[in-house]
Amino acid sequence: MTQTDDPRIGVFVCHCGHNIAGVVDVEAVAKMAESLPNVVFSCDEMFMCSDAGQQLIRDKIEEHNLNRVVVASCSPRMHEPTFRRVVEEAGVNRYLFDQVNLREHVSWCHTRQPEAATEKAKDLVKMSVARARVLEDLPIKTVKVLATTLVVGGGIAGLRAALDIGDRGFDVLLVEKESELGGHVAKWTHLFPADESGAEVIKPLIKDVKAHKRITTLTNSKVIEFDGYIGNFEVTVENLKTEKKQKFDIGTVIVATGFIPFRPYGYFAYGESPDIVTLAELQELAPSDQLLKPSDGTPVKKIAFIGCVGSREPGVKGHEHCSRHCCAATAKAAADLREKIEEVLILYQDIRTYGKGHEEFYRLARRRHVIFSKFPRDAKPVVTVKNSEVHMSWRDVLADRELTFQPDLLVLATAMIPPEDIAETAKMFSLTRSGDGFFNPEHIKLAPLTTHTAGVMIAGASQAAKNASESVIDASGAAAKAVGLMAKGEVEIESTVSHVLSELCSSCHTCITVCPYGAINMDETVDPPVAFVTEAKCRGCGTCASACPSSAIIMYHSTDNQIMTMVEAYLCSPAQLEGGEPQ
Amino acid sequence: MDEVNTAANTNHVPSSNFAKEVEAMPGGADIAKCIQCGMCTASCMVASTTDKYRPRKLIQMILLGLREEVLSSDLPWLCMTCRMCEERCQENVNLAEIFHAVREIAAREGYIPPAFKNAIDVVLKDGWMLEDAYSDFIEDDRDDLGLDTDLSWNKKFVAKLKKKYFKGVFIK
């Protein structure tokens, strides 16, 4: 197909069952689309994404010789890849497809205004058709994928991912900030659901990683620069001790930067007594036969745990999520400690022992006479420190009693929160973060391990609060994603990059200053020098195109014309577009 | 008997000792299994008729170690052993058995609700519960049916029992 072909546009309006059709008059939308310029076919259909729907698109492309396709359905963030593939199978360049979001942006958020929703749907379809008329085909580019994975973080997830990739026969560069591998798990004394200590679990992994000929481990190190694109990333790793910097070329990345336990200053007198510790701090106390009070070294006879500290707090940013591992971890620790301690209390809101073997810990703890007391959500226990003694008081909602307790040791099961430098990591790898502060997966349901940055995977607690066993599963899964790319050896990349029209360039250097990736340089071989884009470095943000004072930069697939024509389609009547007066 | 709620506002220090004590009694073994879901209360015939009795809450009071309060109240005595709660409990807690064990501890320490005590006193005295109601009419009926009208053997039997087992320990 060439650009001189007259646009022949097909419009497909999806019911999405009731999801769209229940609010938007899809038939009316499809009918309206028929009257739009260059539209040669328009219809509505139950599920466009189903096999039947996809076949319909392919059939109609052939039947009507369509060269542009507009599908009005759900968010393009979900199905753009699906439909791009469909049109491509029928011989239409993927960049000649455009999707209208009638579900997330119309029917679901204007449920009670069906008429206004239908008007909005019509406008959006008009805008998309207008854009489709001026879309241009772009070449499909593939790049090779280097057979090395960068694994960031040497905790249990990072170690597992590195081992799996190494065992599968690909090279791994494992970068760990600390001087030792092993992360949190290495320090923990009471792991669940197994009976091993963290050290017993992590040691064999570390040994295997160190012995593996395909795995290069850099401890005390940090990724300080990250550049390039899927399959061909260039990273700079700095040794934090020696400040020595090294550059590596890698193909894929797994970010397994994990979490930190929340240090709950301001909660339950934390910090006011050495005898108030977090669950993580308890886990890290040196193992001994008898648990000793941190303050005076005498044996702990009474211990209390408080759950959900810094977790499940509606409206408190970064602390709204459930930290997932603490209920089972607390039950396990309490059950383990109970036999040597006179009294163990767990104060909770809900007991979330959901996993394999977790309910058994809960039962075991109860059987060993750990006392469980549920406190009201709006009246948390009050903890004070008097004469270096810890006093707690709260109401047990289940017995409707005011209770007090003086534990020798108070353990706060605190939230898993992202490491302090997660914003930096997010920025480095262009990852987005969700409300809990952890990284967003590509899709929360069906793509939990990949991200919106092609070639960068996430695993373990860097994605959300998780326990060690779940992190191990994630790690192997993320490794599969990386290996999938490397085994194939090449991958298609987006052609949506910017391009300088050298005859219009006034050599002002503005684009060079605004480009965040250093993708634009001056071609000094011509006189006067003009700007040019290194496509492999360009990630398609388009900042240069809008900054260029000479309009010399085209942002492919997002040209000025392609954007403005949508605005026109929305605001101007057909008469106006022909040069008439506004209505 | 103390009213249960009088103790509600005094602060209590939780302890597992009472639960352990109950657990050591025959029938008390399952006390620690309770997760406080409330299935028992919602199934309980007695709880349906009085706001005072909540088997779930009573278990929690035992688990929190409210020993004196539980033993001195008449709550453990309100269970009528229909076992509907046991039939439904998803954690296999045998509440009727547990309350039976608690009653034994209570009785041992002299906590028996007057109604129960009076009933037992009557039985020990008369040999049966209904002597006051034994009227001429019933006597006639028994006679008509060819039954023995002299029921004093009840008394003798109880007197024997008393002598053999009770030795007058807790019967005033």
Add this chain to the structure above:
Amino acid sequence: MTTVEKKEVQAKKEWEPQIVAFCCNWCSYAGADLAGTSRIQYPPNARIIRVNCTGRISPEFILASLEMGADGVLVSGCHPGDCHYSSGNLKLRARLTIMKMAIEQAGINPDRIRLQWASASEAQIFADGVTTIVEQVRALGPLRREWK
């Protein structure tokens, strides 16, 4: 009656603000998606145009939108520091600050332009943002009136 005619009839009956909304793909467009999946309800006056980054938005887009009759323009992007492309949103912010001064001098109330940051998880902030610009513009009345 054609759609256009219908619209004219409606326009005479009751004026509804027309809002052009530019959203970046990574934060605000996703936030708007989440508003949908979370079933958050907001006024149906805005038409979203998706761009990769708010940095792509040239001042001309906004000026032309107003010229073509938009009553207001909403620009929604990633929070400063969260930009998928590192800093496109900051460049947009700089441009917009200057542009607002310029349009004010041209006699257009700068409240017709709203810049907001809404991340992919901030569905409510996105929806509230749409509500705010619609209400602001509704209070100002149609832009055509301001032109005259």
Add this chain to the structure above:
Amino acid sequence: MAKSIGNALIVGGGVAGMQAALDIAAQGFGVCIVERSPSIGGRMAMIDKTFPTLDCSACILTPKLSEVLRHPNITILTNSEVGSVSGKAGDYKVRILKKARYVDEEKCSGCGDCATECPVEVPSEFDQGLGFRKAIYVPFPQATPNVYTVDMDNCIMCNRCVKVCEREAIDLEMVDEIVEFDAGAIIVATGAQLFDVSAYPRLGYSLYDNVINAMEFERLVNAAGPTGGHLIRLSDGKVPMSIGFIQCVGARDVQKGVPYCSRICCMYSIKNAVMAMEHNPDAKVWVYYADIRAFGKGFEEFYEMAKARFGVRFLRGRVAEVMQGTHSGNLVVKVEDTETSEIRLIEHEMVIVSPGMIPPEGMSKLARKLGLPMTDDGYIKIEHSFFGPVATKDPGVFVCGMADGPKDIPDSVSAGSAAAMKATIILAKGEE
């Protein structure tokens, strides 16, 4: 795409098995999915919306279905079961029983002319028996492969379908076949099934029309379901204004032999409660629970939203019994609010019992064929929570999804990818 150099067998074509298949196939290995039912897709295909985003389940699943179907390295054997397995890691010989479908998969175009013609209507398994299908049918509109199947148990051999099929795809004489397959690794992704809640007569399921289970609710609110997405009562077609959800039924129940938590019921019920409010904002919706287990990414936030924005009411207490009124068909739920010690009798127009998950039918038979030990709960036993969370006793057999215990969709998908990773390590060794 590299030539197929080693093969993996995947037992079960639900979302976990599909993910495993895609991740193995992406590395150039061959994959065969053996699925017992006529279509891949598993439980997720039946679900209306997914938590915590309220995404439409079919919408996010369908592209995956077609990706699997279209992948050159993946073979799908539906209507099939594993017959026998011999050999060891790297070299298994698998005999697969491919049951007669009575329709030629190559010839059938899924046009549906046969079903229109078929005179026999039977309750649809996919719609949980609430809707009907013909004796020749596809289980659901997006079925993959989109090929009809004759249900011989209900077929009356009238031959009308045979005559009407233009492609001559129907052959009622078709017989079962044995397919032999060499596999280097095997992944068990058999999923799980819902606990049969009629084992709790006190909750009234199967006794009262307006007590339904959660999967039936999914079909009732689904646009492609038997009511076209209208949430109505089965007894009288009334729109229920008050709905109760009962939690921990066939889950966390020592007496009924299901002591473990089923992980998904809290969240799917919150989601269903929100969907009920979404269908009818004036309805009153209650959830009766013992602990709300909203532990995954975005789950707690979703729970909070259900309370704060949708006004779903949550009451801590397990329901003892459900009683039905004599005339209205309304139901009364008896429950203790354990936070106030008050016994509540709450009237509902519809009650949804949320069943826990149990191992699928035939799990122990399959485990025997594969020589795998099982847990007390009847799932496949994993090797170790940390060293082999997707590994089994047999070094060439892996497990994902619900086959080793209940899981939600993201956890199943992660496990699917993880099992794929482990399987490809073995397949790649064979290649060397």
